[in-house]
Amino acid sequence: GESVGLHLPTLSVQEGDNSIINCAYSNSASDYFIWYKQESGKGPQFIIDIRSNMDKRQGQRVTVLLNKTVKHLSLQIAATQPGDSAVYFCAENMSGAGSYQLTFGKGTKLSVIP
Amino acid sequence: DAGITQSPRHKVTETGTPVTLRCHQTENHRYMYWYRQDPGHGLRLIHYSYGVKDTDKGEVSDGYSVSRSKTEDFLLTLESATSSQTSVYFCAISESKRPARSTEAFFGQGTRLTVV
Numbered sequence: 108g109e110s111v112g113l114h115l116p117t118l119s120v121q122e123g124d125n126s127i128i129n130c131a132y133s134n135s136a137s138d139y140f141i142w143y144k145q146e147s148g149k150g151p152q153f154i155i156d157i158r159s160n161m162d163k164r165q166g167q168r169v170t171v172l173l174n175k176t177v178k179h180l181s182l183q184i185a186a187t188q189p190g191d192s193a194v195y196f197c198a199e200n201m202s203g204a205g206s207y208q209l210t211f212g213k214g215t216k217l218s219v220i221p
Numbered sequence: 222d223a224g225i226t227q228s229p230r231h232k233v234t235e236t237g238t239p240v241t242l243r244c245h246q247t248e249n250h251r252y253m254y255w256y257r258q259d260p261g262h263g264l265r266l267i268h269y270s271y272g273v274k275d276t277d278k279g280e281v282s283d284g285y286s287v288s289r290s291k292t293e294d295f296l297l298t299l300e301s302a303t304s305s306q307t308s309v310y311f312c313a314i315s316e317s318k319r320p321a322r323s324t325e326a327f328f329g330q331g332t333r334l335t336v337v
Contacts, residue, residue, distance in 0.1 A: 148330075149330060150329050150330050152328070153327075208266055208279065208280070209264075211265070212263055213262065214263055
């Protein structure tokens, strides 16, 4: 819950603006990526995913961009709303022996200013 | 919301005592996972299960054991709790071994465990 937000990079945006949250992943063998949203006191909630054969995927108000060359993932949230305030995690997954495991980033705290 | 219930939601225990956390699902998903979440570390996998009585270790399994005697329940046990195991514990479930495009892992609400 509340302790998740400590020690995290924080992004503050004005309501209505677009948000961009970045993530550097660690394993060049990872071929599947997920963004999760975690509100205070709750478990992570799936937002959007992308496979490594794509470089962009769009959902409702969200877009994920993948740059495999530099192992970078970003989440763009359009017209950010107060309800978007949360901690956002990227997670990576790879095929093969480790395919059961999701490796999570440390998270970014998004604060929306009304 | 996916049917996952973790119990208890909060617990304070003393160092050296055994503690068992329970995860119960009503989705009949095959795969179940226990994660811990600590500031600065994100979520880390403790153990996972790929079927009844089938479990395996994750990256931070030392000091933890698990059991799955039926599809719907996955138990996490700290045999002798230590202060380093103070954390928030999350259970997750998924239909497939590998989270697929339409089958993401669903997480429970978490259990906040404090070892004093």
